[in-house]
Amino acid sequence: MTKSIKLFATSILTTIFILGCSKDDTTEIPIEIKNATITSYSNDFGYSGETISILGTNFSEDKTDVSIAFDDIAVEILSSNTTEIKFKLPKTTNLVPVLKIQIANTNLTSAYQNDYNGNIAVLPKKIGEWELTPNAVPWTEGKTLFKTQQVNGLRYYFSVKDNGGGGHTYRTLDGGITWEDWASVGFFGTFYVTINDEGWADFARINKIPVGGSTLINNTIFINPDTENTINCGLYISEDMRTGIAAFSDKVIYETTDGINFSEVYNNSSNNNELRSFFALDENHIWVGGRNNLGNNPVVLYKNGENSPWQETIIDGNSTESYPFVFDIEFLDASNGFLLLSTNTATGDNAETVKLYSTIDGGSTWTQKDNSPKFYDIAFKNQNEGWGVSENKIYKTTDAGTTWQLSFTHSENLGGINYKDNVVMSLTRGGLLKYFYE
16 A cells, blocks of 8 residues: 555646746747848849849748849749749839848848949830830920930930930930930030940030040030031941941931041031931931022932942922921831931921832832821831821831821820830830830
């Protein structure tokens, strides 16, 4: 009996001891908080739907630990490892939304700075629809729009008259999110830019503009020896900044093969301003439009081939018009091109008439297209598909300009229209209007 009581007591004490040990074993182990750093982004901006990577150190291998939001719009995380987080840009209201990034159990800091205060800018995009990138453009009331150039799907340049002797060329490198002054220009606002953001601009002389732009006019590479009654109306320079063409309004053409020394290659001057529009596929395929003052005829001066001479073509059937001249030329290749011809010395909606012509032989002969709107700028994707701007409307053709259909109506008059890299662009005072093919 005594032995049984002792065994029972021992059993109770053993149970108490085991329970006590079990309670101590459930104490939570402290979670380690790691230090993680963002070092860069794969791109500081992009179109909605594009994949962006955040790069850094000590990220999580588990994508469920990561949360990213743009102005409180959460995004889906595609993948995550210790050095890279991938996601797709969302649709946002603001071009530069506030970026918020969190990683569980991590003290996250950023060592990366950019032009958007550490955020990632988001451009709107809808395939097959017009989309406005809303932002104040330095083309304001009272400034005459001279020329436009679209370099690719993001880079766009334009020149405006904002003083008595000329104006400036402005550009965006990020699809219209930001705009900067790129170069000073003269009476016709003439400039040309390469894919590298360098090029030429004319301000009573041709100036070489470095990467990033410069409004200074002290980097002169050419001064036209005949400065009386002549203005530079067109420039082209190759990507390596060596081979270039300078066309002047009195039908005189200069060429360089080293980007420094120029030689005269064509001269049919009447000492009058006869040329105004300019288009170049490359240094061997160039078209310059204007008029022949002596015969009151619109004219195209062109070089179409490496060993081809410069030639002039009269656009027949216009000699009885009031001051007819070619104010816009667009070519798709060495054969197929279009031009706009106006009367009354004005262009676009201020002209008495505007006629659309096409060529299939490089500019030797031109055929008028009937029933086109009164355009002041055109752009073509291919031989059949193109766009035209008239006041606040954009028209589209799918049959080489034979017929046109209204594609878009804006709240204000539009600037030029351009096409490059499957994107059509048109300038407005409130932003950059775009149409995406893909």
